[in-house]
Amino acid sequence: MKILVVGSGGREHALVWKLKSSPLVKRIYVAPGNAGIGLMADNVNLKVDDLEGVARFEQKKEIDLTVVGPELPLTLGIVDLFEKRGLRIFGPSKKAAEIEGSKAFAKEFMRKYHIPTASFVVFDDKARALEFAREAAYPLFIKASGLAAGKGAVMAPNAEEAAAVIERMMGEKVFGEAGAKIVIEDRLAGQEVTIMAFTDGKTILPMLSSQDHKQIFDGDQGPNTGGMGAYCPVPYVSDQMMQTIREQILEPAIYGLEKEGRRYKGILYAGLMITPVGPKVIEFNCRFGDPETQVVLPLLKSDLADIFIAIVDGNLNIIEPVWKEGAAVCVVMTSRGYPDKYETGAKITGVRTYRENHAYLFHAGTRHEGNTWYTAGGRVLGVTAVNQDIRSAVKAVYDTMENIHFEGAHFRRDIAYQAMK
Numbered sequence: 287m288k289i290l291v292v293g294s295g296g297r298e299h300a301l302v303w304k305l306k307s308s309p310l311v312k313r314i315y316v317a318p319g320n321a322g323i324g325l326m327a328d329n330v331n332l333k334v335d336d337l338e339g340v341a342r343f344e345q346k347k348e349i350d351l352t353v354v355g356p357e358l359p360l361t362l363g364i365v366d367l368f369e370k371r372g373l374r375i376f377g378p379s380k381k382a383a384e385i386e387g388s389k390a391f392a393k394e395f396m397r398k399y400h401i402p403t404a405s406f407v408v409f410d411d412k413a414r415a416l417e418f419a420r421e422a423a424y425p426l427f428i429k430a431s432g433l434a435a436g437k438g439a440v441m442a443p444n445a446e447e448a449a450a451v452i453e454r455m456m457g458e459k460v461f462g463e464a465g466a467k468i469v470i471e472d473r474l475a476g477q478e479v480t481i482m483a484f485t486d487g488k489t490i491l492p493m494l495s496s497q498d499h500k501q502i503f504d505g506d507q508g509p510n511t512g513g514m515g516a517y518c519p520v521p522y523v524s525d526q527m528m529q530t531i532r533e534q535i536l537e538p539a540i541y542g543l544e545k546e547g548r549r550y551k552g553i554l555y556a557g558l559m560i561t562p563v564g565p566k567v568i569e570f571n572c573r574f575g576d577p578e579t580q581v582v583l584p585l586l587k588s589d590l591a592d593i594f595i596a597i598v599d600g601n602l603n604i605i606e607p608v609w610k611e612g613a614a615v616c617v618v619m620t621s622r623g624y625p626d627k628y629e630t631g632a633k634i635t636g637v638r639t640y641r642e643n644h645a646y647l648f649h650a651g652t653r654h655e656g657n658t659w660y661t662a663g664g665r666v667l668g669v670t671a672v673n674q675d676i677r678s679a680v681k682a683v684y685d686t687m688e689n690i691h692f693e694g695a696h697f698r699r700d701i702a703y704q705a706m707k
């Protein structure tokens with residue numbers, strides 16, 4: 287098979303690395319990819335939102351299967367376009383991807399299907415939202431309904447800050463049209479967990495549990511980022527908890543979407559809070575998580591290409607994914623200044639294969655020139671190590687990172703602390 291992967295981050299590098307190990311896969315193209323991905327696949331200079339360009343490339347190269355990483359092309363309808371042309375593609379349709387593309391839709395959908403989530407109100411009128419904010423009990427979360435690159439959710443501790451956030455989203459439109467509608471919801475307390483599931487709309491196969499670390503500094507301090515690290519599996523997600531998540535969240539979501547005429551094929555990502563009264567949904571995403579994919583796929587024993595084909599063909603019931611024992615930990619290295627304006631162009635040393643620690647370097651933002659690597663993004667490298675348990679994987683990953691340097695490099699030193707109490 288010839289496969290085309292759409293995307294350019296650490297998630298896509300992990301996808302390409304895993305697909306590459308499949309005997310079914312002969313060649314992989316990535317649009318647009320990155321320098322690290324270029325070591326194992328052919329990068330193609332196409333933007334992820336150039337749906338027409340990607341479709342033409344797939345036809346020209348006679349690609350057998352296209353796999354979409356990021357949410358943007360999915361919410362723009364890349365799957366619908368490909369299917370109309372008879373091209374094979376892995377991911378949810380535009381209508382199904384609305385579960386991520388519109389938080390207002392997702393919340394109202396959850397209410398309708400009794401999926402546990404924080405109680406909420408939706409506003410498309412600024413004056414109404416401000417009026418609500420004056421009277422409400424705090425703290426609350428205020429969220430732009432549309433896509434905001436993971437930056438659209440803000441905690442408001444009191445009415446003044448809530449008013450300021452509403453003004454920024456609906457008045458100044460800092461997220462553009464994504465903030466024309468907002469969701470205001472209660473804050474949930476507990477531990478966050480990510481559960482991703484493979485589904486063809488009928489069969490649901492949850493992957494191992496994982497946990498992302500969204501904040502920039504140790505101890506979960508500072509602003510949210512695209513993800514500073516992750517680990518897998520999460521020890522406090524028991525088999526019984528997994529069963530509850532399946533019955534109360536995954537099944538009602540997939541079957542509810544089906545009922546609404548939004549058949550879901552691809553990956554459903556459930557971002558959950560494990561509260562004292564059980565798991566509740568913080569958000570749904572319509573794709574693999576990043577960096578979670580960088581720890582979950584290294585523990586998948588089964589052939590990923592096989593699973594993708596079964597999903598596209600609607601045959602997922604024939605698949606029984608097999609997982610490795612042990613644990614995986616990923617630590618993300620970022621450029622000075624990230625998540626605000628950051629530096630690029632710093633020389634990176636130590637980019638090589640680290641077999642001795644069972645470590646993988648997944649590239650997110652690097653550039654390669656001659657024999658030298660340079661930083662080229664806010665998130666630069668995801669260093670993942672697999673070992674027999676979380677503790678030894680943490681040690682292996684930080685040992686590996688002793689060898690990797692660039693000016694202004696930042697990373698958290700406490701990834702997976704929740705699992706080592």
Ligand code: AMP
Pocket residue numbers: 404427429436437438439471472473474475478500557568569
């Ligand atoms: P979201 O964009 O909805 O995923 O929110 C980003 C992050 O904000 C989440 O990963 C949580 O850490 C936090 N968050 C969002 N909504 C809530 C909530 N209702 N209660 C507590 N934390 C939340």
Ligand code: GLY
Pocket residue numbers: 436498512513571574575576577578
């Ligand atoms: N790790 C969070 C996300 O992928 O949205």
